[in-house]
Amino acid sequence: MSAPPNSLIPQQTQRVSPVDLLRTLCEKQVTGSLWVASNGVNWLVVFEQGRVIYVTHDLEPLVRLGEQLQRQGGPGSVLAEEVRPLINTLFAQKLKEPASGRVGYEALLWLMRQQYLTREQALEVCERLTREALESLLLVSEGAVVFSPQTHLSQTGYSFELSALLTYCQERIRGWRALGAPVWSPYQRLYLTSHVTPQKQLPELHQQFRVHLRGLSFRHLAIQTNYDELKLAQSLLPYIREKVILLREPQPPFHQLPRLLPLQPIAPPVKPACTIACIDDSPTITNEIRRYLGDTGFEVIAVNEPLKALMQIVRLKPELILLDVGMPLLDGYELCRLLRKNPLFKKTPIVMVTGNTGFLDRAKATMVGATDYLTKPFSQEGLLKMVHRHLAV
Known part of the structure; x- marks a missing residue:
C-alpha cells in the first residue's frame, strides 16, 4: 500500500483527528475507502454504508496475517505450519503492487473460500487485524488524508460498528500509556539480562517467557505465548523497571508507527479563556x-x-x-x-x-x-x- 490508487494522497500534510474523521464518515453512512499517510505508513479504512469492513496498514500485511493465523490455530497447527507459508508464496507478488496493505484482507478472503477458515474464524481474524491497525491509526496526529468512493475489496457480508472498535482501541491505548515512559510501542523488543540483580525481590520469570526474551516484541511475544500483549506488558513491567528486561527500538519497518505517549499527571482545571x-x-x-x-x-x-x-x-x-x-x-x-x-x-x-x-x-x-x-x-x-x-x- 505504498500509495492509494492514482496517487490520490496529496503531498501536503495536515493536522488529523482520526476519531472525528472516522465518526463523520460513519455518520454520513458512506461507502468507500479512507487513506491516511503519515511517516511513511499508509492506513486504509474501508466502509460500507457507514460500517467498518476492514482497517489495515502497509507494514508487513502478510506477516501480521500469519501471526493471527498462528494465534487462531496455535503453535504447530495446520494454520501455523502449512497455511502460513502457502499464503506467503501465493500473495508475495502482490506486495509489490500499489495499495499492498489490502493484500492481507484478500488473502483472508481466499482462506475462507478455500475452507481453511470458517466464516466465523475469518471474522475473528479480521477483527483482530482491524483492531491492531486502528489502534495505531488513532495515534496519528498529522498526515495526508483522502477519501475514495471505491472500496477495491470484495465484501464478506460482515462489518463492524465503529463505536465498538473505538471503545476497545481507546481503552487499549489508555492501558499502554498507563505503563509509563519505558514503554512507548507494542513493537519494542525485549531482552533478558542475566547479569543484573534486581533491587527488590521479583518472582522468577516463567521459562515460557525466558526462552523468547531474545528480541521479540511485546506483540510477537504475545503471539508465541498466546497471551494478550497488553496484559503481558503489564506483568513484565516490574522486570523492565528493575532492568531485568531491557527494551530496544522496534524492528524495522514497525519503528515507523506512531509512538505512544505516557499518561500525563492530571492538571488542575484551567478557567476557559x-x-x-x-x-x-x-x-x-x-x-x-x-x-x-x-x-x-x-x-x-x-x-x-x-x-x-x-x-x-x-x-x-x-x-x-x-x-x-x-x-x-x-x-x-x-x-x-x-x-x-x-x-x-x-x-x-x-x-x-x-x-x-x-x-x-x-x-x-x-x-x-x-x-x-x-x-x-x-x-x-x-x-x-x-x-x-x-x-x-
Missing part, C-alpha cells in the same frame, strides 16, 4: 456552536429560551454573545436592544446569527446595537474568525 453565550431557540444550532468552539479554549453556554435569556445573560456576564435573529415571542433584534440598555453590556460584542443576508436586515441589526453579523450556514473556520475578531484571545 472566555465565556460565550449562544442564544438560540434551536438546540441543534447551540450544540453545533458548542462543538465548534468547545475544544478551542472557550466555554460556550447555550440559552434556548429567549424570554429567560436576559436574566441568564446578566447572571453569566459573558465576554461575547451570539444571538439568533429569528426566535419566537422575543426576536433577536428586540433582545439585542434590551441588552444594550443594560450598563453591563454596553461594550459587550453581540453578533447576530441569521440566514437573512439583505441590506435592511444588516441595517436593523446595526440600529439595535449589534456588533457584527454572522450568516447561516457557517463553518467552524468562519465562526472562529468572528469570535477572534471581537475577543482579545
Whole structure:
C-alpha cells in the first residue's frame, strides 16, 4: 500500500483527528475507502454504508496475517505450519503492487473460500487485524488524508460498528500509556539480562517467557505465548523497571508507527479563556456552536429560551454573545436592544446569527446595537474568525 490508487494522497500534510474523521464518515453512512499517510505508513479504512469492513496498514500485511493465523490455530497447527507459508508464496507478488496493505484482507478472503477458515474464524481474524491497525491509526496526529468512493475489496457480508472498535482501541491505548515512559510501542523488543540483580525481590520469570526474551516484541511475544500483549506488558513491567528486561527500538519497518505517549499527571482545571453565550431557540444550532468552539479554549453556554435569556445573560456576564435573529415571542433584534440598555453590556460584542443576508436586515441589526453579523450556514473556520475578531484571545 505504498500509495492509494492514482496517487490520490496529496503531498501536503495536515493536522488529523482520526476519531472525528472516522465518526463523520460513519455518520454520513458512506461507502468507500479512507487513506491516511503519515511517516511513511499508509492506513486504509474501508466502509460500507457507514460500517467498518476492514482497517489495515502497509507494514508487513502478510506477516501480521500469519501471526493471527498462528494465534487462531496455535503453535504447530495446520494454520501455523502449512497455511502460513502457502499464503506467503501465493500473495508475495502482490506486495509489490500499489495499495499492498489490502493484500492481507484478500488473502483472508481466499482462506475462507478455500475452507481453511470458517466464516466465523475469518471474522475473528479480521477483527483482530482491524483492531491492531486502528489502534495505531488513532495515534496519528498529522498526515495526508483522502477519501475514495471505491472500496477495491470484495465484501464478506460482515462489518463492524465503529463505536465498538473505538471503545476497545481507546481503552487499549489508555492501558499502554498507563505503563509509563519505558514503554512507548507494542513493537519494542525485549531482552533478558542475566547479569543484573534486581533491587527488590521479583518472582522468577516463567521459562515460557525466558526462552523468547531474545528480541521479540511485546506483540510477537504475545503471539508465541498466546497471551494478550497488553496484559503481558503489564506483568513484565516490574522486570523492565528493575532492568531485568531491557527494551530496544522496534524492528524495522514497525519503528515507523506512531509512538505512544505516557499518561500525563492530571492538571488542575484551567478557567476557559472566555465565556460565550449562544442564544438560540434551536438546540441543534447551540450544540453545533458548542462543538465548534468547545475544544478551542472557550466555554460556550447555550440559552434556548429567549424570554429567560436576559436574566441568564446578566447572571453569566459573558465576554461575547451570539444571538439568533429569528426566535419566537422575543426576536433577536428586540433582545439585542434590551441588552444594550443594560450598563453591563454596553461594550459587550453581540453578533447576530441569521440566514437573512439583505441590506435592511444588516441595517436593523446595526440600529439595535449589534456588533457584527454572522450568516447561516457557517463553518467552524468562519465562526472562529468572528469570535477572534471581537475577543482579545
